[in-house]
Amino acid sequence: MTAARPLVAGNWKMNGLGLSLDEARAVSAAVDAQPPACRVALCPPATLVARMADLLNGTGVEVGGQDCRAEESGAFTGDISAEMLADAGAGLVILGHSERRAGYGESDALVAAKTEAALRAGLEPIVCVGETLQQREAGETLSVVTGQVRGSLPASLAGKAFAVAYEPVWAIGTGLTPTLEQIEEVHVAIRETLVEVFGEAGKGPPILYGGSVKPSNAAEILKAREVGGALVGGASLKAADFLGIVTAA
Numbered sequence: 288m289t290a291a292r293p294l295v296a297g298n299w300k301m302n303g304l305g306l307s308l309d310e311a312r313a314v315s316a317a318v319d320a321q322p323p324a325c326r327v328a329l330c331p332p333a334t335l336v337a338r339m340a341d342l343l344n345g346t347g348v349e350v351g352g353q354d355c356r357a358e359e360s361g362a363f364t365g366d367i368s369a370e371m372l373a374d375a376g377a378g379l380v381i382l383g384h385s386e387r388r389a390g391y392g393e394s395d396a397l398v399a400a401k402t403e404a405a406l407r408a409g410l411e412p413i414v415c416v417g418e419t420l421q422q423r424e425a426g427e428t429l430s431v432v433t434g435q436v437r438g439s440l441p442a443s444l445a446g447k448a449f450a451v452a453y454e455p456v457w458a459i460g461t462g463l464t465p466t467l468e469q470i471e472e473v474h475v476a477i478r479e480t481l482v483e484v485f486g487e488a489g490k491g492p493p494i495l496y497g498g499s500v501k502p503s504n505a506a507e508i509l510k511a512r513e514v515g516g517a518l519v520g521g522a523s524l525k526a527a528d529f530l531g532i533v534t535a536a
């Protein structure tokens with residue numbers, strides 16, 4: 288299986304009102320004027336998914352959600368299903384982000400169930416993993432991350448389009464980034480785990496790096512071994528910053 292095209296995805300988190308669609312418009316105008324080497328996606332808050340999907344329909348920029356519930360429908364006030372995201376026009380969904388793992392107690396098993404739901408709805412999951420600072424300092428990084436990969440990726444992903452995002456929790460929104468050696472060490476371990484779990488099919492899915500990616504460090508990070516793109520938070524909110532990362536890929 289050949290390596291998938293790199294993916295640079297913007298995670299807007301709980302940011303963005305209707306006016307912010309201007310940023311998405313600017314990203315798609317630049318991407319369409321000069322198609323980059325990578326796939327490009329934006330993951331706005333749920334309230335903007337349908338509007339952004341309409342706006343970007345037919346452009347080179349894909350749209351994703353930031354989370355979904357595992358069930359298809361039901362009495363789950365406030366939640367949205369993978370089917371609803373797909374119906375709104377999303378093609379991807381971020382799952383298991385550390386802000387959800389930490390803030391909502393999401394376990395690997397729950398992330399795996401959500402990943403199954405994404406596949407059921409025809410969405411491409413971007414499954415996030417990453418260690419806390421405490422775990423890194425305790426020398427547990429590789430066991431934590433590979434354990435999350437094993438626990439969060441259901442067997443049904445074999446042969447399907449999906450991505451893993453390695454996001455060290457301590458690097459998210461902090462301006463801190465691991466060294467290139469640290470990034471490569473984890474990405475190589477994730478790849479080995481994917482191949483162990485999925486065989487040949489584990490060689491294809493891109494492994495994104497996320498955590499304080501910005502235009503000034505993107506080129507270096509994106510060149511690192513087994514880095515197949517980036518998941519970008521803060522720097523995805525402004526088209527100019529995000530495009531600086533996209534063009535570095």
Ligand code: PGA
Nearest residue numbers: 459460498499519520521
């Ligand atoms: P950041 O966030 O780029 O703002 O560090 C990354 C993420 O949480 O996906």
